[in-house]
Amino acid sequence: MLDKIYVALIHYPCLGKDDKIISTAVTNIDIHDIARTCRTYDVKQYYMVTNLPAQQEIIRRVLKFWIDGSGRKFNENRTEALYEVALKSYYEDVIEEITQREGEKPLSVFTSARIRPNTITFKNMGDELRKSSKPILMVFGTGHGLPNEILDTCDYSLEPVRGLGDFNHLSVRSAIAIILDRLIGEEIAPYARDLTDTL
């Protein structure tokens, strides 16, 4: 079903340049762009995950400006999109909240710019999204990507976008847009909106 799709953007744990685990900085435009994409594709909630209080504060300030502040007067569509955003300290908190909300644990989908073993194709993942009655969590990394400790907890690992091209360095904002479009496309699911509105 397309009415229980969740997106998480992970800032910790992520890989740094030397493949060590780091906490990445929040990018202001990641809040906006990914919220707008998620709202466009009827994603039920967009979780931003960072364990650092100063980074959490950045997210809270942006949301406050657009939801309670003067941003709403400037651009109401932006405000509507930012209702998608929920802030969590850890990945485990996201799994826990979805599990409580839906009454069952979500199937989690690891994403990466690299081809991994046991990769599911876009076609098969799209079929799974439509067929499964379970909630689905799409997990995206920042920095140099998600570590194996996240991969190991995931039910699927999605094939990369243009993994065979000679340049494979899309921004996470562009990657999320392309991936949701490939999986959901033009399918319009007004019921998803109705459901979210009642929560």
Added chain:
Amino acid sequence: MLDKIYVALIHYPCLGKDDKIISTAVTNIDIHDIARTCRTYDVKQYYMVTNLPAQQEIIRRVLKFWIDGSGRKFNENRTEALYEVALKSYYEDVIEEITQREGEKPLSVFTSARIRPNTITFKNMGDELRKSSKPILMVFGTGHGLPNEILDTCDYSLEPVRGLGDFNHLSVRSAIAIILDRLIGEEIAPYARDLTDTL
């Protein structure tokens, strides 16, 4: 053919809130994200169009940092993507440069979040891209979109991404990513790279 695709991001003339013609501000991340997307999909050149000297200076400074400055040491892939970017003052300058480079005027494709008369579908536009031997210029707006004076000069008007959804406010960064993916997808065109390298 997929080896003569060009992208232009227009900052003037664009529509403002009240549908008057304005010059929009350059967004730093539009330089990066769209260059990375264009490089990923083997776009031949990404034109940023702004008539304001102060805005042109922003683009030049960003490119200088990543191409001649310390940015290259920080992230070489970013430098590679930013070679895609060319700065022009006016839309007409883009048409002129492509015409000189390719020996013929490009077919130009208007994009919009709204459905317009004489719209071409993604399917038909993708077929046209593969079939046509002419250069193709995809034209994207900022602010509240492109004015009719641009539409009137274009050969095609592309259908919007999820034009029938109840929320249709993708960022231009996400829209370009989705549109290039829909038109080009996983098709890998190494010949395009070879051609560009000789220019």
